[in-house]
Amino acid sequence: MRSWKTLSIVVTGLLLVVLIALTILGVVVKDFLIDLWWFRSLDYEFYFWQRLLYRYVVFTTAAAFFFALFFANFWIGGKYLGARRPSNGAEWASDLESDRPSPQVYRRFQSRSLALYLPLTLILGIVVALPLFFYWEDALLFLLAPDAGISDPVFGHDISFYLFSLPVYMLLYSEVMVALVVVLLGLGLLYWREHRAMPKANGRLRRGARLHLSLILLLIILMGSFYFLGDAYMLLYTDAHLPLFYGPGYEEMVVTLPLIAAAALLLLVTGVTLLYLLNTGKGLRLLAAAAVLLVAVIGLRHTPYLTDAVSRYVVEPAEMTREAPFIENNIEATLAGYRLQEVEARDYPIREEGWEEITPDIRLSLRSVPIWDDEKLLSVYRELQEIRPYYAFDKVNVGRYEVEDVYQQVFLAARQIDLEKLSEPRQTWVNLWLRYTHGYGVVMTPAAQAADEPIEWLIQGIPPNSVPGLSIDEPAIYYGAGNLHPVIAPNASHELDYASRDEVKLTDYDGSGGVPISSAFRKLVFSLYFGERNILYTTQMTDASRLLFRRNIRERIKTLTPDLTLGPNPYLAVADGRLYWIQDALTSSRWYPYSRPYTGHVEHFERPFNYIRDSVKVVVDAYNGSVDYYLADPDDPIAAAHARIYPGLFKPFDAMPKALKEHVRYPKSLFDVQMDVYARYHQTDPETFYNQEDAWELPPNLWRGNLEKMRSYYLTLNLIEADRFEYSLFVPMTPLGQPSMRALAVAGNDGDSYGRIIVYNFPKGTLVYGPEQMDAFIKQDPSLSQELTLWSQQGSQATRGRMIVVPVEGVVTYIQGIFLQATDDLPLPQLAQIIVSQGPMVVMASSLEEGFESLHELIRETEQEEPVQEVSPRDEPPEATKGAAKETCRETPQTPPESPPGNSDTEAS
Numbered sequence: 001m002r003s004w005k006t007l008s009i010v011v012t013g014l015l016l017v018v019l020i021a022l023t024i025l026g027v028v029v030k031d032f033l034i035d036l037w038w039f040r041s042l043d044y045e046f047y048f049w050q051r052l053l054y055r056y057v058v059f060t061t062a063a064a065f066f067f068a069l070f071f072a073n074f075w076i077g078g079k080y081l082g083a084r085r086p087s088n089g090a091e092w093a094s095d096l097e098s099d100r101p102s103p104q105v106y107r108r109f110q111s112r113s114l115a116l117y118l119p120l121t122l123i124l125g126i127v128v129a130l131p132l133f134f135y136w137e138d139a140l141l142f143l144l145a146p147d148a149g150i151s152d153p154v155f156g157h158d159i160s161f162y163l164f165s166l167p168v169y170m171l172l173y174s175e176v177m178v179a180l181v182v183v184l185l186g187l188g189l190l191y192w193r194e195h196r197a198m199p200k201a202n203g204r205l206r207r208g209a210r211l212h213l214s215l216i217l218l219l220i221i222l223m224g225s226f227y228f229l230g231d232a233y234m235l236l237y238t239d240a241h242l243p244l245f246y247g248p249g250y251e252e253m254v255v256t257l258p259l260i261a262a263a264a265l266l267l268l269v270t271g272v273t274l275l276y277l278l279n280t281g282k283g284l285r286l287l288a289a290a291a292v293l294l295v296a297v298i299g300l301r302h303t304p305y306l307t308d309a310v311s312r313y314v315v316e317p318a319e320m321t322r323e324a325p326f327i328e329n330n331i332e333a334t335l336a337g338y339r340l341q342e343v344e345a346r347d348y349p350i351r352e353e354g355w356e357e358i359t360p361d362i363r364l365s366l367r368s369v370p371i372w373d374d375e376k377l378l379s380v381y382r383e384l385q386e387i388r389p390y391y392a393f394d395k396v397n398v399g400r401y402e403v404e405d406v407y408q409q410v411f412l413a414a415r416q417i418d419l420e421k422l423s424e425p426r427q428t429w430v431n432l433w434l435r436y437t438h439g440y441g442v443v444m445t446p447a448a449q450a451a452d453e454p455i456e457w458l459i460q461g462i463p464p465n466s467v468p469g470l471s472i473d474e475p476a477i478y479y480g481a482g483n484l485h486p487v488i489a490p491n492a493s494h495e496l497d498y499a500s501r502d503e504v505k506l507t508d509y510d511g512s513g514g515v516p517i518s519s520a521f522r523k524l525v526f527s528l529y530f531g532e533r534n535i536l537y538t539t540q541m542t543d544a545s546r547l548l549f550r551r552n553i554r555e556r557i558k559t560l561t562p563d564l565t566l567g568p569n570p571y572l573a574v575a576d577g578r579l580y581w582i583q584d585a586l587t588s589s590r591w592y593p594y595s596r597p598y599t600g601h602v603e604h605f606e607r608p609f610n611y612i613r614d615s616v617k618v619v620v621d622a623y624n625g626s627v628d629y630y631l632a633d634p635d636d637p638i639a640a641a642h643a644r645i646y647p648g649l650f651k652p653f654d655a656m657p658k659a660l661k662e663h664v665r666y667p668k669s670l671f672d673v674q675m676d677v678y679a680r681y682h683q684t685d686p687e688t689f690y691n692q693e694d695a696w697e698l699p700p701n702l703w704r705g706n707l708e709k710m711r712s713y714y715l716t717l718n719l720i721e722a723d724r725f726e727y728s729l730f731v732p733m734t735p736l737g738q739p740s741m742r743a744l745a746v747a748g749n750d751g752d753s754y755g756r757i758i759v760y761n762f763p764k765g766t767l768v769y770g771p772e773q774m775d776a777f778i779k780q781d782p783s784l785s786q787e788l789t790l791w792s793q794q795g796s797q798a799t800r801g802r803m804i805v806v807p808v809e810g811v812v813t814y815i816q817g818i819f820l821q822a823t824d825d826l827p828l829p830q831l832a833q834i835i836v837s838q839g840p841m842v843v844m845a846s847s848l849e850e851g852f853e854s855l856h857e858l859i860r861e862t863e864q865e866e867p868v869q870e871v872s873p874r875d876e877p878p879e880a881t882k883g884a885a886k887e888t889c890r891e892t893p894q895t896p897p898e899s900p901p902g903n904s905d906t907e908a909s
Contacts, residue, residue: 030525030528030529031529033525034515034525034526034529035048036048037515037516037522038515038549038550038559039560040515041512041513041514041515041516041546042560042625042626042627043626044560044627044649046648047560047646047648047649050645050646051646054136054137054140054645055133055136057136058132058133058136058139058140059129059130059132059133059136062129062132062139062175063125063126063129064125065125065129066124066125066128066129066175066179067121067122067124067125067126068125069125069179069183070117070120070121070124070125070179070182070183070186071117071118071121071122071125073183073186073187073212073216074117074120074121074183074186074187074190075117076212077186077187077190077191077209077212124179124182128175128178128179128182129175131171131175132171132175135168135171137563137645138164138167138168138171139168140645141164141168141638141641141642141645142164142165142167142168144641144644144645145160145163145164145637145638145640145641145644146160146637146640146641146644147160147637148160148163148637150336152236152333152593152594153329153332153333153594154235154236154248154253154329154593154594155232155233159592159593159637160637162233162236162591162592162593163589163591163592163611163637163638164637164641166230166233166591167591169230170230173223173226173227173230176223177220177223180216180219180220180223181220183216184213184216184217184220187212187213187216188213191209191212191213210278210279211279214275214278214279217271217274217275218271218272218275221267221268221270221271221272221274221275222268224267224271225264225267225268228260228261228263228264228267229264231260232257232260232261235248235252235253235256235257235260236248236593236594237591237593238252240252241323241326242596244323244327244690245323245326245327245330245331245596245689246330246334246594246595246596246597247326247329247330247333247593247594247595247596248326248594249315249322249323249326250310250314250315250322250323250326251307251310251311251315253326254310255306255307255310256301256307259297259300259301259306260301262297263294263297263298263301266290266293266294266297267294269290270287270290270291270294273286273287273290274287319690320686320687320690323686323690324686324687324690325686327686327689327690328686329594330594330595330596331681331683331684331686331689332594333592333593333594333595334594334595334596334610334677334681335681335684336592336595337592337595337596337610337611337612338595338598338611338612338673338674338677338678339612339613339614339674339755340674340677340678340681340757342757343678343682343757343758343759344756344757344758344759345682345758345759345761346758346759346760346761347760347761347762347763348744348760348761348762348763348807348810349763349810350762350763350766350768350810350811350812351809351810351811362808362809362852363849364725365716365717365718365725365806365808366448366806366808366848366849366852367406367408367409367446367448367716368400368408368409368446368447368448368715368716368717369447369448369715369804369806369815369848370398370409370411370447370448370713370714370715370802370804371447371448371449371801371804371815371817371831371834371848372411372445372447372449372801372817372831373801373802374395374396374398374411376801376819376829377396377411377445378393378395378396378413379828379829380455380828380829381393381396381413381443383828384455384828385415385443385460385461386415387415387461387462388462388499389421389422389423390417390418390419390421390422390436391415391416391417391418391421391439391440392415392416392417392418392421392482393413393414393415393416393443394413394414394416394480394481394482395413395481395569396411396412396413397411397412397413397569397571397572398410398411398412398447398571398714399411399412399571399572399573399663399665400663400714400716400727400749401444401458401469401470401574402469403446403458403467403469403470404467404468404469407716407725408446408447408448408716409446409447409448409714409715409716409727410444410445410446410447410458411444411445411446411447412442412443412444412445412459412572412574413442413443413572414439414441414442414477414480414481414572414579414622415439415440415441415442415443415462415477416439416477416480416481416482416484417436417437417438417439417477417482417484418482419431419432419436419485420483422436429532429534430493430540432485432487433485433486433487433488433532433534433535434487434488434489434491434493434495434540435493435494435495435496436495436496437478437487437489437495437496437509437548438476438477438478438487438489438495438497438509439476439477439480440462440463440475440476440477440497440498441459441461441462441463441464441472441475441477441498442459442464442472442475442572442574442579443457443459443460444457444458444459444460444466444470444574445457445458446458448848449831450831450834450846450847450848451817451818451831451832451833451834451845451846451847452846452847453847458470459472459574462498462499462500463475463498463500470574471577472574472577472578472579473577473578474577474578474579474623475579476497476507476622476623477579477622477623478509478511478513478548478551478622478623478624478625479513479548479551479552479553479556479581479620479621479622479623479624479625480551480552480553480581480622481552481553481554481569481570481581482552483552484551484552486530486547486548486549486551487547487548487551488517488535488538488540488541488545488546488547488548489508489509489514489545489546489548490508490509490510490542490544490545490546491508491540491541491542491545492539492540492541492542493540494506494507494508495507495508495509509546509548511623511624511625512624512626513546513548513621513623513624513625513626514546514547514548514549514625515546515547515549516545516546517535517541517545517546517547518541518543518544518545523535523536523541524536526547530549535547548625551625553570553581553583553620554566554570554583556620556625556627557583557585557618557620557627560627561585561629561649563642564585564586564587564616565585565586565587565588565605565607565612566583566584566585566586567583567584567585567586567667567668567669567670568668568669570582570583570618570620571583571663571665572622573660573663575657575659575660575662575663576657576659578621578622578623579621579622579623580619580620580621580622580660580663581619581620581622582617582618582619582620582660582663582664582665583617583618583619583620584614584616584617584618584667584669584670585615585616585617585618585629586612586613586614586615586616586667586670587612587613587615587616587636587638587639587642588605588607588609588611588612588613588638589609589610589611589638590607590608590609590610590611591610591611592610592611595610595611596610596677596681597609597610598610598612598673598676598677600673600676600709605669612670612673613633613636613638613639614632614633614666614667614670614755615631615632615633615636615638615639616629616630616631616632616633616639616650617629617630617632617653617656617664618630619656619660628651628656629649629650629651630650630651630652630653630655630656631643631650631651631652631653632653632664634652634653662750664749664754665714665727665729665749666729666747666748666749666754666755668711668712668713668714668729671712671729671731671745671747671757672698672711672712672731674757675698675712675731675733675745676698676709678696678745678759679695679696679697679698679733679736680692680695680696682694682696682759683695692736694735695735695736696733696734696735696736696742696743697709697733697734697735697736697737698710698711698731698732698733698734699732699733699734699739699770699771699772700772701771701803710731710732710771711731712729712730712731712745712747713729713730713731713802713804714727714728714729714730714749715727715728715730715804715806716728717730717746717806717807717808719744719746719758719760719807720746720748720753720756720758721753726748726749726750726751726753727749727750728746728747728748728749729746729747729749730744730745730746730747730805731744731745732744732745732770732771732805733745733759734770734771734772738770739769739770739771739772739773740767740768740769740770740773741762741768741769741770741771741805741812742761742762742768743759743760743761743762744759744760744805744807745757745758745759745760746758746759746760760807768812769812769814769839769840771803771805771814774803774814774837775803777837777840777842778800778816778835778837778842781842784835784842784844787833787844788818791820791832796820796821796822797820797821797822798818798819798820798832799818799819799821799829800816800817800818800819800835801816801817801818801819802816802817803815803816804816811838812838813836813837813838813852813855814835814836814837814838815834815835815836815837815848815851816834816835816837817831817833817834817835818831818832818833818834818835818844819831819832820832833845833846834846834847834848834851835851836848836851836852836854836855837855838855838859841855841858841859841862843855843858
């Protein structure tokens with residue numbers, strides 16, 4: 001009986017020990033195990049071990065180098081360069097009463113030095129090498145990055161030297177300098193102790209000790225000279241000449257750079273002279289002279305007197321001539337840094353008399369004009385298509401699809417799960433973790449809509465009902481752009497697939513996403529990781545259950561590749577009956593020499609840069625959560641270096657499925673940055689750039705209550721190839737400080753045109769009205785203002801949508817929707833009318849086709865009338881109006897009235 005009790009106690013104790021040991025193990029290694037299992041579930045286990053081991057390989061290598069540096073010097077100093085032991089104690093007799101250590105102390109120090117130096121130098125090596133533990137990837141890029149094939153104009157180095165080597169050299173410089181100073185101080189202390197232990201007859205430092213210290217001091221002097229070399233390289237990043245240009249100018253190249261070279265040379269002379277003096281006792285005067293010259297040169301380098309004098313008396317009288325070569329360097333480097341050196345410039349022939357007729361090509365151009373903006377359309381989607389309270393549309397995406405054999409632009413959004421919208425009693429553990437696991441389906445509408453018709457839906461409802469060619473075989477969305485809760489799927493409770501009017505359909509997840517969670521140990525680790533004990537206790541798991549977490553697309557990608565700069569938002573694509581998210585991933589650097597750093601609208605970018613590339617496209621399956629990286633720009637040295645470090649991580653762009661490749665688009669945020677830079681740096685002639693004779697800007701626009709620069713938008717036009725309609729990014733440009741239009745910039749998105757940037761210049765001497773002027777024309781139209789005021793007095797708020805500039809067949813047309821929105825608690829915007837304007841001609845109609853026909857008719861009628869006298873810009877505009885049959889039309893003054901910058905989203909008054 002006692003034996004059974006004893007056995008039970010032993011077994012119970014062992015189980016408790018095992019359970020406690022597993023718990024402790026889970027607490028200690030839970031983060032590591034969770035990451036390992038998660039990377040393995042995505043087939044990135046080898047990449048996981050690469051990232052983990054690379055860090056320790058780089059750190060261990062650096063620590064070993066510094067340990068060897070410290071240990072070799074201290075061990076040599078304490079072992080081989082020590083004074084020979086006296087043959088007997090006679091030599092020490094005269095020192096017995098002195099305060100010098102006894103010979104036994106010296107012998108003990110020599111014999112036991114290894115026990116002291118080994119741990120000391122190991123600690124020093126680890127401490128000095130520690131920064132490389134955090135910058136290990138920079139070290140790998142330094143070792144494996146390819147050449148860029150471009151040289152800087154000052155020192156002739158390949159650009160890759162500045163992108164990869166210079167930052168690492170600056171990091172290593174500080175570490176090596178710290179190590180050498182520590183070695184010098186340690187050896188000095190060692191030899192001082194040795195000197196104290198030696199007899200008076202040999203009281204001077206031995207020759208070996210002096211040579212050893214001199215060698216270390218010489219290395220420190222050489223490192224000091226390397227500091228001046230780094231100072232010279234940093235001249236390429238000076239902003240002393242802003243806002244005129246970026247980088248070194250005449251003063252830096254003619255005055256500062258020679259002073260830096262002289263300081264480096266004088267430091268070497270001073271250091272060598274100092275060593276000569278310390279070893280021979282001679283050369284004091286030469287040392288003093290070299291030191292005085294060194295201080296004088298450094299003073300001239302770091303005080304503004306000399307450079308100011310050169311600037312005032314040499315540069316300013318002929319600034320254009322002096323600075324021209326350096327301005328040209330800045331222009332070339334900036335264009336290369338932002339990939340603008342291959343921008344194609346074309347002339348846009350303006351048809352001043354308008355179209356003779358509205359051709360089929362013109363009608364085709366109107367099929368994809370995005371009348372709605374994403375914010376107003378998002379409200380419509382939410383009110384009409386969320387259907388159930390636990391669904392939400394996070395953002396409206398823009399895309400292009402072949403719809404019934406017509407290539408057209410569309411808006412679409414994913415219906416994602418939003419558990420925060422569940423009522424509080426329904427936010428149970430089962431509902432959050434097991435039942436409400438995914439969103440369902442998408443909605444899609446054409447970009448162009450008519451005001452007198454209901455919204456046209458290409459995909460709508462639950463389950464999704466779509467036009468032919470847009471069917472979705474797997475509409476469930478387990479991975480998306482929202483704040484998605486971790487879930488366990490499949491499970492014994494079954495998941496809510498969707499609830500329609502007639503049925504509630506349950507489902508079981510059958511994808512490859514998530515981490516298997518079948519074992520008790522995994523349940524324990526996940527329970528500790530998420531702080532959810534129910535993961536351990538629940539009986540609703542099956543052998544097939546998987547835990548799906550990190551379901552947000554950006555979080556998912558940043559966990560995998562934290563060094564890539566992600567675009568603002570992933571966008572949705574329907575391809576081969578499945579739903580995918582595509583995320584733009586960019587590479588950037590602030591180390592491109594002579595290139596001006598971007599200081600504009602940078603809320604989507606995490607760090608400053610003067611070099612940026614659209615290098616990688618990341619595709620995430622909305623059902624399985626699989627993540628695939630495609631190298632879109634193999635010529636980018638940063639992306640190429642990452643591909644070398646992590647072989648197999650990036651797939652060739654050609655390996656992307658054709659159905660997905662058709663939906664890849666050029667990043668809007670990148671194009672906005674490029675055009676913001678190009679607005680000034682298209683002036684490639686140094687004299688033109690110096691005078692800013694042809695500087696442009698993105699036109700100001702009052703959008704959503706804020707005055708900001710007009711941003712690019714997508715249009716489907718034939719501006720790249722005349723015989724082919726292509727999905728393109730588009731933005732107008734105006735002369736700096738002037739409201740008229742100067743150019744149109746277009747970036748291709750389809751096929752071979754992807755990333756191709758074309759800038760259309762308007763003929764000089766031709767007036768093309770800009771967005772500000774057109775906004776003023778629309779505001780001054782009395783019939784239009786009266787209509788807007790009338791709508792606003794009927795319990796609704798009348799607002800104007802985004803202003804779209806559409807160049808078609810030589811005619812620049814402005815299009816803008818008018819939206820009515822109720823002032824009650826159901827703010828569902830409705831497209832009421834569409835404004836179409838060309839120059840001073842403004843009409844309002846219920847559809848684009850109708851508006852263009854009315855505008856065309858108005859222009860013909862105006863041409864038949866007698867010409868009116870031109871109005872000066874500062875004269876009052878005439879008040880004549882002209883009616884139209886179905887819509888409100890008015891001929892506005894030939895010169896736009898002077899008014900503050902207009903609005904594309906202002907409330908009518």
